[in-house]
Amino acid sequence: MNINNFKGFIEKTILSRGYNYYIDGNIAEAYDQGDNEYFFLVEGSEDYEVMVKLDSKGEIIYSDCDCPYDFGPICKHQVAAYYKLSEMLNNSDCKLTEKKALQKQMGIKEVLENLSKEELIKILLEQTRRDTTLKSSLILKYSKGDIEGELKKCKRYMEAIIKKYTDRDGFIPYRDTCDFSLEMQEVLEKARETKNILLSLDIAFLLLKEAVEAYQYSDDSDGYIGSLVTETIEFIREIVIDSEALSTDIREKIFNKMLTESDSRVFEGWDDYRIDLLRLCIEFTDIEELRNKLKMKINSNIDKNSGDKYGEYYVEGLKQILFELVNDFGTQEDTEEFIKENLKYSSFREMLIGKLIIEGKFQEVVVVAYEGEVKDKDYAGLVSKWRKMRYEAYKRLGLVEEQANLAKELFFDGDFEYYQELKELTKEDKKVFYNNLKLELKNSKDWHVRRIYLKLITEEKDLDAILEHAKGNTSSIEEYAEMLQEKYKDEVIEIYEKHIKASADAASNRSAYKRVCGILRGYKKIAGVDNQVNLINQLMALHKKRPAFIDELSKIK
Numbered sequence: 344m345n346i347n348n349f350k351g352f353i354e355k356t357i358l359s360r361g362y363n364y365y366i367d368g369n370i371a372e373a374y375d376q377g378d379n380e381y382f383f384l385v386e387g388s389e390d391y392e393v394m395v396k397l398d399s400k401g402e403i404i405y406s407d408c409d410c411p412y413d414f415g416p417i418c419k420h421q422v423a424a425y426y427k428l429s430e431m432l433n434n435s436d437c438k439l440t441e442k443k444a445l446q447k448q449m450g451i452k453e454v455l456e457n458l459s460k461e462e463l464i465k466i467l468l469e470q471t472r473r474d475t476t477l478k479s480s481l482i483l484k485y486s487k488g489d490i491e492g493e494l495k496k497c498k499r500y501m502e503a504i505i506k507k508y509t510d511r512d513g514f515i516p517y518r519d520t521c522d523f524s525l526e527m528q529e530v531l532e533k534a535r536e537t538k539n540i541l542l543s544l545d546i547a548f549l550l551l552k553e554a555v556e557a558y559q560y561s562d563d564s565d566g567y568i569g570s571l572v573t574e575t576i577e578f579i580r581e582i583v584i585d586s587e588a589l590s591t592d593i594r595e596k597i598f599n600k601m602l603t604e605s606d607s608r609v610f611e612g613w614d615d616y617r618i619d620l621l622r623l624c625i626e627f628t629d630i631e632e633l634r635n636k637l638k639m640k641i642n643s644n645i646d647k648n649s650g651d652k653y654g655e656y657y658v659e660g661l662k663q664i665l666f667e668l669v670n671d672f673g674t675q676e677d678t679e680e681f682i683k684e685n686l687k688y689s690s691f692r693e694m695l696i697g698k699l700i701i702e703g704k705f706q707e708v709v710v711v712a713y714e715g716e717v718k719d720k721d722y723a724g725l726v727s728k729w730r731k732m733r734y735e736a737y738k739r740l741g742l743v744e745e746q747a748n749l750a751k752e753l754f755f756d757g758d759f760e761y762y763q764e765l766k767e768l769t770k771e772d773k774k775v776f777y778n779n780l781k782l783e784l785k786n787s788k789d790w791h792v793r794r795i796y797l798k799l800i801t802e803e804k805d806l807d808a809i810l811e812h813a814k815g816n817t818s819s820i821e822e823y824a825e826m827l828q829e830k831y832k833d834e835v836i837e838i839y840e841k842h843i844k845a846s847a848d849a850a851s852n853r854s855a856y857k858r859v860c861g862i863l864r865g866y867k868k869i870a871g872v873d874n875q876v877n878l879i880n881q882l883m884a885l886h887k888k889r890p891a892f893i894d895e896l897s898k899i900k
Contacts, residue, residue, distance in 0.1 A: 346401045346432065349425050353417050356565060360518070361422020370427045380405075383424040388507070388522050393424040401432070411525050414570075493537070497530050497546050501553050515561035524567040527554065531575055540593065544582050544600060551575045552609045555616065576619055583623045591630065598627040602640055618660040625667055634668065641665055659688040666691070686711075687718070689725055696732050708736040727756060734761075743768060755784075757791055759798050777803060806830050817842035821862065824869050836870045840878060847882050847892070856895040863899055875899075 344352045353361075364370075364385060372384035376394075383393040389410070396405035403425075412418035455463065508515045508523040515523050527550065534546040554572045563569060579601075586597050605620040621641065628634035641661045648654035648661075662685050669681045682698075685691040692715050699708045715729035730753055737746040747768040754761040769776045784796035800808040801823075810831050813820050820838045827835050843866060846859050859882075867875040879896050886892050 344403050346395075346397055346403055346425060346429050349403065349422075349429075353422060354415060357415065357417060357419050358422055360419040360521075362426060364419055364423035365426035369423060373427060373431065381424075381428055383420075383427060385420040385423050387420065388519070388526075391420045393420050395421070395424055395428055411528070412521075414521075414567075493542060494545055494549060497533060497549055501527065501530060501550070505553075505557075509560065513560055515557070517562040517564055520561050520563055520565065521567045523557075523561065524554075524571045527557075527571060528574075531571075531578060534578060540582060540586065540589070541596060541600070544579065544597060547575055547579050547582070548600070548604050551579070551616075552604075552607055555609050555613055558613075572616070576616065579620070580623055583626050587626070594627055594630070595633065598624060598633050598636075602636070605640075614654075614657040614660065618657070618664070621661070622664050622667075625664065625671075628668060628671070634672065638665065638668060655688075659690060662688060663690060686714075689715070689719065689728075693728075700736075705736040705739045709733050709740075712736065723756075727753070727758065730756075731758075755792060755795065757795060759795060759802075762799065762802065781805070781808065801826075810834060813838050817845060821865055824865070828869050832869070836866075836874065839866045839869060843878060844882070844885075847886060850892065853891050853895065856889075856892040859892075860895050860899050863896075 350358060364387065369386045370383055371386045371390070372382075374382040376382050379397045379399070381395045381397075383395070385391050385393055385408075387410075391408055391410040393408045394406070395403060398404050406417070406421050406425075408418050408420045408424075410418055410420055412420075458466070504523065504526045507526075508519050510516060530546060530550040534543045534550065537543040537546060551572065554568055554575060557563075557568050561568060583597065583601070586594050589597075601620055601624050605617050605624075610617040610620075621637070624633075624637050628637060641664055645658050645661050648658050666678075666681055666685075670678050673681075682691050682695050686695065692711065696708055696711055699705070699711065712729040712733040716726050716733070719725035719729070730749060734746060734749045734753065737749060747765065750761045750764045750768060754765060765780075766773065766776065771779070781796070781799060784792055784799060787793065787796075797812065799805075800812070804826070806827055809823050810827055813823050813827070814834075817838050820835065820842050824835050824839065839862075843859065843862050846855075846862060850856050850859055863875060863879065866878070870878075879899060883893055883896055
């Protein structure tokens, strides 16, 4: 990656944030360290130091920032420094002004090493008086206390972070969500470093609940808070897995904590997280008492949510946990009976069909899949799934007529993959078959069937049908011009011109004008330079009162 072309190598979101830091003047200091090494102080939620080292050709051979960002190799502070360094190296005016100010600077490590303990303490106290978050962070990391005291420290630290990042309306805007999540991760690191496993779990749950709450008061468009939640649940999973070697007493305490926390009001509306926690409880079910306790909890939750159509997904997840218990500790008959009792849930119907396929009971697959179609008639995705399973069963049973009828249904529902199946199954002449199918699709008033029609004529390279479509839908000529030009060049040029003129008439801002110019560039490939120039002149004459459009047209080469 070169300092002159770094933009193409960095994730777009980070690049944009770094650029904003650069143009907003967040580069507080810039120093030439000598030997093609540069130092930058970048201001943000904190001040961070960036070091960049180049080789003689401008290749970035080393780059580092002391911020806590670890979601990728390059942070926004480094990007801001790259923009500044590129400006310094390539702008002659900048060289005259900037390089006079550049000077050798000691690194922060060297500066601190030369200070006494008393001076360091004084600096830290002064900084923590200004920055309550830093104060809470240092106390969180380095002070020791009892369980209650440690939890209070974590809570105070999170409160300080929330206060730091929420605006006057109590909301964390999009641009700050990443930094907020990174600082909240310090609590997770605290949990990792805590040797007391129960305290570690308490800290993790404290963070998990606050992170889930944060969905309500933040814009998590990039998923940083979601990643923090996932990471925290994964850490809780590690604790649960590692607890297998611990005493029964400790394992029971962990289990009870998991069960209690899964009931937290925070998880209302976040059923996936609640299910994740309850599923982790399976790790303790080798102890019969805990197994029975988990069953009681799950059945209680099922009873509370049964009959609520919005709670069906949650109930299905709970049923899946119960199934794992039946499968692990019950008989084969118990397992089969449990599946059959819960066929109203798609996951169990799919499970049964999978079992029947393995056993070669394809006639039963047809019955169970068709029942699913009837039951889930209001859910197109599920109906398609059951039909595909029924189709495969017909195929295995050699029921060609049933297979052909169902393939056509699937095809008309939008599964174009079944076209080839239909072609192979038909007893008609292939050309007659195609023309009949094409006519049926073309005459349909259903818009999604019309889309299938377009895919069909494109697949078969039916140029006459494609041209007919393009004449009635001129904007489509951009897609089909290349395919049609060899046989119908004059018609393609004529349709293209109509499309361009209609687009120009509808355009009302510079963005739309640029779009028209883009179409004109595509037109040139088909019609040639002379036709393009002629059409541009026509448009300039027709739209002479639109200076912005004339300006864009004049840029076309």
